[in-house]
Amino acid sequence: MSLGAKVIDFRKKSSFLFNMLWLFLQTDPTKSGNMNIEEIRQYCLNKHSVTESFPFDEVTLVFKVVGKMFALVSIDGELSINLKCDPEKALELREHYPEVLPGYHMNKRLWNTVLLDGTLDNDMIKSWIDDSYDLVVAKLPQKERVKLVQTDA
Numbered sequence: 001m002s003l004g005a006k007v008i009d010f011r012k013k014s015s016f017l018f019n020m021l022w023l024f025l026q027t028d029p030t031k032s033g034n035m036n037i038e039e040i041r042q043y044c045l046n047k048h049s050v051t052e053s054f055p056f057d058e059v060t061l062v063f064k065v066v067g068k069m070f071a072l073v074s075i076d077g078e079l080s081i082n083l084k085c086d087p088e089k090a091l092e093l094r095e096h097y098p099e100v101l102p103g104y105h106m107n108k109r110l111w112n113t114v115l116l117d118g119t120l121d122n123d124m125i126k127s128w129i130d131d132s133y134d135l136v137v138a139k140l141p142q143k144e145r146v147k148l149v150q151t152d153a
Contacts, residue, residue: 035122037061037075043126044071047133048148066144070136071129072106079116081125082106083132093128 044050044063051064059076062069072082085093087109093100094112099120103111114120114128137145 034118035116035125037073037079039122040071040073040081040116040125040129043129044133050133065133065136066140066148068136068140070132074104080104081114081116081129082111083114083128084110084135085112085128085131086135089131 041052041061045052047065049066050070051067053062053064054060055062059074061073061075063071063073070084074080074082082103082105090102090110090112094102097120099115099117101113101115102108104113106113112128114125116125137148140148
């Protein structure tokens with residue numbers, strides 16, 4: 001050790017260092033709230049029979065399953081996503097999460113706008129995308145749902 005080196009007594013700092021290390025090791029970057037537009041896009045497009053388009057303007061990316069919207073992503077300004085939701089669950093999510101708002105330019109009873117500011121867990125956002133997709137698929141005509149199940153197999 002060089003003469004000017006500082007010696008740290010790790011016995012005094014050990015609980016702090018242990019806690020910091022434990023928090024660091026518990027942080028899973030795939031679960032933290034850092035989904036970007038490309039991750040959302042890939043997640044949506046990996047679902048069966050999903051297409052993407054810009055039917056309204058050049059800043060609103062729309063994902064459809066068999067021609068029916070299940071997600072709209074605003075790519076202008078702050079990243080946000082509109083997702084279809086069960087009416088009771090929509091209210092519950094809005095009460096619990098300040099990042100979840102009534103659907104912008106949508107039926108506010110059935111749609112939520114989720115602000116993707118990095119605070120929400122990626123897995124939670126993905127589960128809400130799944131719920132939106134499933135709600136739309138459930139309302140498709142039986143003939144279309146059967147086609148989706150057949151492509152699953």
